[in-house]
Amino acid sequence: MNAGLPTTGIASIFYFLSIIFMFVNECINIVRKKSNLKRWRFVGKQIFITASIIFAIVGTGYILKMAIPAKEVTAITGINTTEGFQKNTNLIFFTPFIILAILIALTQILRLFFRLSSRYINSQRHKSQQSHN
Amino acid sequence: MSIKNEAQKLTIIIPAYKEAGSVGDTVKSLINQTTPPKQIIVIDDCSTDNTAEVAKASGAKVVTPPHNTGTKAGAQNYGLSFVDTKYVMAIDADTIIAKDGVEKLLPALFEKNVVAACGSVIPRYRKTLWERGRYIEYLMAFTFYKPIQNYFEKPLISSGCFSVYKTKILKKMGGWQTRTMAEDMDLTWSFYHKGYSVRFVPEAVSYPIEPHNFNFMKKQLKRWSHGFMQNVILHGKEVIEIPYLAGIITVGLWDALIASLSYLFLAPVLTLVFRNPIFLLAYIIDAPAIAAPVLIKAYERKEFWEALTSIPSFFVLRFVNCYFILEAFFQEIVFKNRLTVYEKGH
Numbered sequence: 001m002n003a004g005l006p007t008t009g010i011a012s013i014f015y016f017l018s019i020i021f022m023f024v025n026e027c028i029n030i031v032r033k034k035s036n037l038k039r040w041r042f043v044g045k046q047i048f049i050t051a052s053i054i055f056a057i058v059g060t061g062y063i064l065k066m067a068i069p070a071k072e073v074t075a076i077t078g079i080n081t082t083e084g085f086q087k088n089t090n091l092i093f094f095t096p097f098i099i100l101a102i103l104i105a106l107t108q109i110l111r112l113f114f115r116l117s118s119r120y121i122n123s124q125r126h127k128s129q130q131s132h133n
Numbered sequence: 134m135s136i137k138n139e140a141q142k143l144t145i146i147i148p149a150y151k152e153a154g155s156v157g158d159t160v161k162s163l164i165n166q167t168t169p170p171k172q173i174i175v176i177d178d179c180s181t182d183n184t185a186e187v188a189k190a191s192g193a194k195v196v197t198p199p200h201n202t203g204t205k206a207g208a209q210n211y212g213l214s215f216v217d218t219k220y221v222m223a224i225d226a227d228t229i230i231a232k233d234g235v236e237k238l239l240p241a242l243f244e245k246n247v248v249a250a251c252g253s254v255i256p257r258y259r260k261t262l263w264e265r266g267r268y269i270e271y272l273m274a275f276t277f278y279k280p281i282q283n284y285f286e287k288p289l290i291s292s293g294c295f296s297v298y299k300t301k302i303l304k305k306m307g308g309w310q311t312r313t314m315a316e317d318m319d320l321t322w323s324f325y326h327k328g329y330s331v332r333f334v335p336e337a338v339s340y341p342i343e344p345h346n347f348n349f350m351k352k353q354l355k356r357w358s359h360g361f362m363q364n365v366i367l368h369g370k371e372v373i374e375i376p377y378l379a380g381i382i383t384v385g386l387w388d389a390l391i392a393s394l395s396y397l398f399l400a401p402v403l404t405l406v407f408r409n410p411i412f413l414l415a416y417i418i419d420a421p422a423i424a425a426p427v428l429i430k431a432y433e434r435k436e437f438w439e440a441l442t443s444i445p446s447f448f449v450l451r452f453v454n455c456y457f458i459l460e461a462f463f464q465e466i467v468f469k470n471r472l473t474v475y476e477k478g479h
Contacts, residue, residue, distance in 0.1 A: 003270040004357040006392040056421035107383040
């Protein structure tokens with residue numbers, strides 16, 4: 001993510017979502033007449049880079065599927081039906097999204113917690129000031 | 134606003150401790166800018182080599198604190214007291230700037246609420262495994278992550294090796310704080326907390342000397358990872374209130390921890406438990422995803438083959454990063470054992 005910070009790819013999903021937001025935001029900006037060619041060139045470049053990353057991920061998945069014999073997967077997971085493989089693949093695909101959703105939800109909960117606690121501290125301070133007066 | 138006139142309101146400060154081998158190149162790269170600054174000040178932090186003589190001979194004004202300040206932030210603050218121009222730029226003594234670096238970076242401060250701006254960073258030398266690993270890290274960060282952060286007006290950090298500030302605001306904030314190991318991150322997050330904006334300008338490029346061996350890399354990573362954790366502790370309550378920044382930091386922190394646990398423990402344990410080397414693929418499975426943005430940028434810079442052959446080094450550096458992030462997390466957050474001794478990376 002940043003130099004010195006290792007990543008599993010979950011952070012990249014956060015940035016993929018950011019790019020979708022950027023695209024939507026620029027579309028809204030067109031309506032508001034706030035968008036310009038320079039901004040679109042930037043968004044277009046980031047979409048191209050993101051598309052290349054997604055293409056690379058899909059390509060890797062495809063190659064792995066070809067390269068790893070089914071009996072290897074069966075030996076590890078104990079699943080030997082097509083339906084089972086499909087379930088496993090879906091799980092692997094969705095896990096990072098689920099983790100990201102949990103992280104974003106946790107961030108929101110923390111924000112709420114800090115907001116409420118600072119509000120509580122302020123009200124206590126206000127009360128003690130009033131009692132002093 | 135003419136950029137040439139504005140550059141005459143710019144002072145560049147360069148903190149230096151035993152940098153005789155590189156400070157001359159840094160000063161020359163600043164003198165030869167398309168828009169030269171008004172003044173270049175080298176803060177010789179009581180070096181035991183001839184840093185001061187080299188800097189003076191290259192054309193900079195040299196100031197020396199009464200005693201060694203012990204940190205880069207300390208030296209920068211000493212230098213800041215000599216600055217009376219509207220803008221101040223901080224550059225490391227081992228960093229050279231592209232000829233148009235000042236010209237490209239300075240206009241970012243013309244926006245009213247923007248108080249700091251930073252440029253791209255590319256390692257000057259890319260020979261050893263560590264330099265090459267860092268080269269890929271930077272290409273990835275400055276091509277993919279940082280431009281997106283900048284779109285949302287929240288670059289995670291205004292890099293200490295090449296950033297420009299509005300002097301009045303910087304002085305009002307008390308300069309660079311010495312309370313963490315990452316004074317640049319501390320300053321950036323403090324700016325956000327006060328409601329100011331920071332920008333990233335990818336076209337402004339700097340070339341620092343990166344750690345060339347494990348010994349120097351170890352010191353730098355220790356400082357960076359402890360600095361990150363210290364800033365999370367220090368600014369956590371404040372940054373959680375800043376929407377996009379909170380997302381970057383939370384996701385970045387947890388992802389770094391999950392990555393560290395996965396690469397250091399989970400992958401080897403699963404390999405041993407299942408007696409199957411297939412789990413070792415986890416170390417390099419994302420190689421194509423890393424390569425895609427890196428090679429796009431490298432192609433633009435006409436460094437395609439150099440970047441391609443450097444990609445394996447990235448995975449070695451990432452593995453080492455994992456150790457230092459986990460170590461910093463446990464030391465700083467779990468055991469509350471703060472790192473306070475500043476060790477120079479090179």
